[in-house]
Amino acid sequence: MSRWTIDEPTTLDFDGVVALRVTLIAGSVSVLASDERPSVMVGGVEGPPLVVTHEAGMLTVTHEKLWEGVLGWLRNQKVRAEITVTVPRDCPVSLNLVSADAVVTGTTARTSIKSASGGVTLDGVAGAIDANTVSGAVEAQGLDGTVSFTSVSGDLTLAGASVERLAARTVSGRVAADVDLSGSGGVEVNTVSGEVALRVPASTGAQVTLNSAAGRIETPFPLDRQERAVSRSVSGKMGDGSGRVAVNTVSGTIALLGRDDDAPEITTPRMEK
Structure with a gap:
């Protein structure tokens, strides 16, 4: 095993990387897929040094004396690092922030991210994507694969995504997604008070179920609507019904919107307050 302790700007190169794991308290980490030689570039370190290890292709970056660093950060002491990592496109990535x-x-392999309050940006990422946050927001464009998102108050924003499956669960976080469903793909969103805005091509085939106890449900699609004293629901079949769209919320507003099939997938839909 090769091991480095880093407390100043440094660049390291590696012969091969088959998996990446980064644990970072504060600062930033950028993971870039590249055909070039894998590398770690540290722009600056405050607080505990970083420890970089490389063993059997597994590249790991973390703080030395991690727990002491967390306690220092909680006491408002300077603990941060700026890191850029280049890896092969098929390298699995795991970030703990x-x-x-x-x-x-x-990247095109599995991407797993756990974050308390940091923001996450995904661009052109494919494969299985798993993001868990407390209050951190996730913004993404050009995704292709499966997406799982869990948060307390963090928002999820997807633009121009082609998904086999999108599963999102939040308490108060907002979910806004402009997506294509591939084949029999499905979208399932559950929130307590978070708003949900979905936009799909007008030709999308899906079985649709939208439920809200107290929030509005808005859609231009010709679906069956039921209004009860304690709940509202919209359901029915779009196109050939091959996919699935299901949204459940207690008090959040739901909007299911359509776009022309040749319309650009640039922005995520917005709902009127």
Whole structure:
């Protein structure tokens, strides 16, 4: 095993990387898919040094004396690092973050992110994507694969995504997604008070179920609507019904919107307050 302790700007190169794991308290980490030689570039370190290890292709970056660093950060002491990592496109990525921000671009294997309050940006990422946050927001464009998102108050924003499956669960976080469903793909969103806005091509085939106890449900699609004293629901079949769209919320507003099939997938839908 090769091991480095880093407390100043440094660049390291590696012969091969088959998996990446980064644990960061504060600062930022950028993971860039590249055909070039894998590398770690540290722009700056405050607080505990970083420890970089490389063993059997597994590349790991974390703080030395991690728990002491967390306690120092909680006491408002300076604990942060700025990191850029280049990896092969098919390299699985695992990020464990406290308040650090993250950017991941171009990877095609599994991407797993756990964050407390840091913001996450995904660009052109494919494969299985799993993001868990407390209050951190996830913004993404050009995704292709499966997406799982769980948060307390963090927002999820997807633009131009082609998904086999999108599963999102939040308490008060907002979910806004402009997506294509591939084949029999499905979208399932559950929130307590978070708003949900989905936009899909007008030709999408899906079985649709939209339920809200107290929130509005808005859609231009010709679906069956039921209004009860304690709940509202919209359901029915779009196109050939091959996919599935299901949204359940207690008090959040739901909007299911359509777009022309040749319309650009640039922005995510917005709902009127």
